[in-house]
Amino acid sequence: xxxxxxxxxxxxxxxxxxxxxxxxxxxxxxxxxxxxxxxxxxxxxxxxxxxxxxxxxxxxxxxxxxxxxxxxxxxxxxxxxxxxxxxxxxxxxxxxxxxxxxxxxxxxxxxxxxxxxxxxxxxxxxxxxxxxxxxxxxxxxxxxxxxxxxxxxxxxxxxxxxxxxxxxxxxxxxxxxxxxxxxxxxxxxxxxxxxxxxxxxxxxxxxxxxxxxxxxxxxxxxxxxxxxxxxxxxxxxxxxxxxxxxxxxxxxxxxxxxxxxxxxxxxxxxxxxxxxxxxxxxxxxxxxxxxxxxxxxxxxxxxxxxxxxx
Amino acid sequence: xxxxxxxxxxxxxxxxxxxxxxxxxxxxxxxxxxxxxxxxxxxxxxxxxxxxxxxxxxxxxxxxxxxxxxxxxxxxxxxxxxxxxxxxxxxxxxxxxxxxxxxxxxxxxxxxxxxxxxxxxxxxxxxxxxxxxxxxxxxxxxxxxxxxxxxxxxxxxxxxxxxxxxxxxxxxxxxxxxxxxxxxxxxxxxxxxxxxxxxxxxxxxxxxxxxxxxxxxxxxxxxxxxxxxxxxxxxxxxxxxxxxxxxxxxxxxxxxxxxxxxxxxxxxxxxxxxxxxxxx
Numbered sequence: 001x002x003x004x005x006x007x008x009x010x011x012x013x014x015x016x017x018x019x020x021x022x023x024x025x026x027x028x029x030x031x032x033x034x035x036x037x038x039x040x041x042x043x044x045x046x047x048x049x050x051x052x053x054x055x056x057x058x059x060x061x062x063x064x065x066x067x068x069x070x071x072x073x074x075x076x077x078x079x080x081x082x083x084x085x086x087x088x089x090x091x092x093x094x095x096x097x098x099x100x101x102x103x104x105x106x107x108x109x110x111x112x113x114x115x116x117x118x119x120x121x122x123x124x125x126x127x128x129x130x131x132x133x134x135x136x137x138x139x140x141x142x143x144x145x146x147x148x149x150x151x152x153x154x155x156x157x158x159x160x161x162x163x164x165x166x167x168x169x170x171x172x173x174x175x176x177x178x179x180x181x182x183x184x185x186x187x188x189x190x191x192x193x194x195x196x197x198x199x200x201x202x203x204x205x206x207x208x209x210x211x212x213x214x215x216x217x218x219x220x221x222x223x224x225x226x227x228x229x230x231x232x233x234x235x236x237x238x239x240x241x242x243x244x245x246x247x248x249x250x251x252x253x254x255x256x257x258x259x260x261x262x263x264x265x266x267x268x269x270x271x272x273x274x275x276x277x278x279x280x281x282x283x284x285x286x287x288x289x290x291x292x293x294x295x296x297x298x299x300x301x302x303x304x305x306x307x308x309x310x
Numbered sequence: 311x312x313x314x315x316x317x318x319x320x321x322x323x324x325x326x327x328x329x330x331x332x333x334x335x336x337x338x339x340x341x342x343x344x345x346x347x348x349x350x351x352x353x354x355x356x357x358x359x360x361x362x363x364x365x366x367x368x369x370x371x372x373x374x375x376x377x378x379x380x381x382x383x384x385x386x387x388x389x390x391x392x393x394x395x396x397x398x399x400x401x402x403x404x405x406x407x408x409x410x411x412x413x414x415x416x417x418x419x420x421x422x423x424x425x426x427x428x429x430x431x432x433x434x435x436x437x438x439x440x441x442x443x444x445x446x447x448x449x450x451x452x453x454x455x456x457x458x459x460x461x462x463x464x465x466x467x468x469x470x471x472x473x474x475x476x477x478x479x480x481x482x483x484x485x486x487x488x489x490x491x492x493x494x495x496x497x498x499x500x501x502x503x504x505x506x507x508x509x510x511x512x513x514x515x516x517x518x519x520x521x522x523x524x525x526x527x528x529x530x531x532x533x534x535x536x537x538x539x540x541x542x543x544x545x546x547x548x549x550x551x552x553x554x555x556x557x558x559x560x561x562x563x564x565x566x567x568x569x570x571x572x573x574x575x576x577x578x579x580x581x582x583x584x585x586x587x588x589x590x
Contacts, residue, residue: 025493026412030420033405033464040461041427044438051437109328122576124332129572130340131522133540134564137547137557138339147346147554149359183339237428244431247524251544268433273529278437285434292431 051282058276071283080259081267081284088263091174091181092243098182100235103189108223110190111197128187136251139180143167167253170260177248177261185242189234196230197223236299240292264288340565347371347558354555370559379534380560383542388567390452390538391520394459398467398516399509401460406471407497411483424465432462436529443530450536455527459520467512474508475501514575518568539564 052071057063075081110121127135142148144165151163166172200223208218246265249255255262255270262270264284272281346354347370349363357363374380409417439458440449448454478501486496502509524540531537537545543560 023414026408026414027416029404029408029412030416031404032401033468034420034423036401036457036461036464037423037427040439040458041435042423044435044442045430047438047442048434056437056441105328106332109325109332112325114325114329120329120333122573124329124336125576126340126569126572127336129518129568129576131518131540131564131568133522133524133543134561135339137543137561138343141346141554141558142339142342147354149342152359183335187336240429244433246433247522250525265431265433268431269436269525272433272437272440273525278441281437282434285431289430289434293429296429 048282049286051279052286054279056277056279056282058278063279067279071280072287074280075283075287080262081264083259084262084264084267087174087261088243088265091178091249091261091263092239094178095181095185095242096235096239098178099185099189099238100231102182102186104193106186106190107193107197108219110194125187125191127184128191130184132184132245132247133251135180135184136177136248139176139183139248140167140252143176168257170257173253173257173261177252180248180252181242181245184248185238188238192230192234193227196227200226232299232303236296240296243292244288343558343561343565346554347562349555351553351555370555371563374556374559374563378546378556378560379537379542380539380546380563382535383537383539384563386452386537387521387539387564390455390459391517391567393452393456394463394520395513395517397456397460398463399471399512402464402467402471402512403502403505403509405464405468407475407501409468409472410475411480424468427462427465433525436526439526440529449530450533452536454530455538458526458530459523462523463516463519467516470512470515471505471508474505474512477508478504511575514571517571521568 053066053068055063055065055067055070106124110117110124114120130138142150144167145151145163151160151165154160155163167176204222205218208222213221243263244265246263246269249261249263249266250269253261255266265288268281268284268288271277271284345362348366348368349357350365350367350369353363353365405420408414409420443449443454443458446454448457482500482504483493483496486500487493491499522540523538524544527538527541528544531541534542534545543557543564546560547557
């Protein structure tokens with residue numbers, strides 16, 4: 001407790017009510033935040049968990065009963081869910097790897113002082129400010145041969161036989177949202193990694209250069225070890241975030257064609273929003289939550305064993 | 311010596327070229343949005359892949375502003391995003407101040423609560439929140455959206471505000487309190503003015519997040535008069551899916567406020583945000 005504020009008063013004569021007020025003070029500052037989060041996030045979370053064990057379909061007035069584990073049994077045989085699970089791994093893995101790689105390169109490029117760095121930084125970070133729904137629509141248009149240039153370029157390069165929309169091709173459609181996601185997410189990684197790069201003391205590099213270490217050697221033995229904690233935490237958080245990120249898919253493909261771009265998060269949204277089957281949506285969400293928690297725990301455990309070994 | 315100088319020059323050139331490439335990739339989709347929005351319909355298909363149309367016109371913007379509901383959607387989004395940003399910043403300033411200046415028993419619980427909210431998929435809440443808000447008359451209502459968005463954005467904003475308060479020496483509030491000010495007076499008259507830049511950054515972040523939110527708006531809003539921009543644009547796309555010029559003109563309009571806020575906050579990005587975010 002910060003007691004300094006009371007030294008001006010006569011110590012020991014602090015009335016009990018006053019003492020209580022001081023003790024309550026931090027809670028008063030925090031109360032609005034806690035109340036808001038508890039009512040709008042925790043209460044629905046608990047209700048949502050209970051839905052997973054109930055039959056709640058908005059269009060069926062007779063639903064609402066307790067069904068135990070029925071929806072999880074149904075889920076274990078659901079082919080769409082299994083497909084969505086595979087798609088989620090592909091979507092998340094590819095997006096994170098590409099965002100991280102291009103983000104790291106960008107951070108390294110921007111870490112070097114040059115004329116016009118401020119404006120260059122503002123311009124390359126711009127996609128981050130674009131609303132996600134708009135970035136999805138924009139890329140859907142770019143991939144559309146009617147108004148977008150990308151299919152025509154790919155045809156000119158010989159990659160495509162004739163301009164077509166990859167979003168309509170079941171085998172390629174997932175690359176549409178992934179490209180949009182990478183474009184949109186590079187700045188996030190670059191911003192985070194750039195801040196970490198700038199906190200590395202300059203003189204370490206100078207000492208290494210004097211010792212004759214080349215650029216690659218300096219990157220490997222100074223930059224990477226310094227960045228490692230930031231990289232680990234950013235990738236962990238970002239993976240969970242992207243696995244849950246359904247906006248681009250809902251906007252660009254709505255899960256199609258033939259459910260080939262449906263990820264678990266968009267499947268939950270579709271089940272709740274279009275089929276209005278709240279019970280089943282909550283059951284899927286529970287499974288997603290469990291999988292993400294297992295993933296996070298595995299990664300934390302892996303990090304711990306690596307730390308202990310070194 | 312000449313070889314070293316030449317290698318250094320080559321390195322510099324490669325560096326600038328790489329930066330330029332990043333800038334081009336970052337800007338091209340936005341440029342294309344703008345390009346199609348000013349292309350007259352007659353030229354849209356005949357000049358498909360040209361980088362700039364031989365003739366430009368603002369007919370799509372005029373149509374969107376005059377004959378569609380977009381001005382209404384724009385207004386709704388502005389109301390929702392601004393209110394959310396103000397509510398969140400005030401609430402987060404309180405909690406962030408408590409976390410920065412007090413050590414109290416509930417602090418660990420508070421941090422735990424804030425972290426838990428960042429872990430689970432928000433789509434989990436779509437169904438229960440819809441069922442909770444319906445009997446209260448908060449679906450199809452901008453107030454409902456403000457409440458939901460505020461709750462979602464408070465946790466991150468609290469960590470952000472805490473990092474801004476942490477950067478201000480504690481002696482300042484303590485000196486004011488020795489001079490006879492109450493803690494709240496010290497907070498309001500000394501600390502808050504010093505954190506105004508931080509509050510502006512928080513305001514910008516929350517505004518952008520609320521402006522972009524799509525899934526909850528789709529679920530909670532079904533009437534056009536309470537639609538936010540993302541909902542309006544998506545229904546426009548499914549209804550008038552063939553008029554690309556008008557859709558992209560609407561897209562350009564949706565981009566404007568987000569870009570304005572980005573320009574305001576971008577200088578805080580590397581320095582301020584990450585210090586808070588990584589620590590949080």
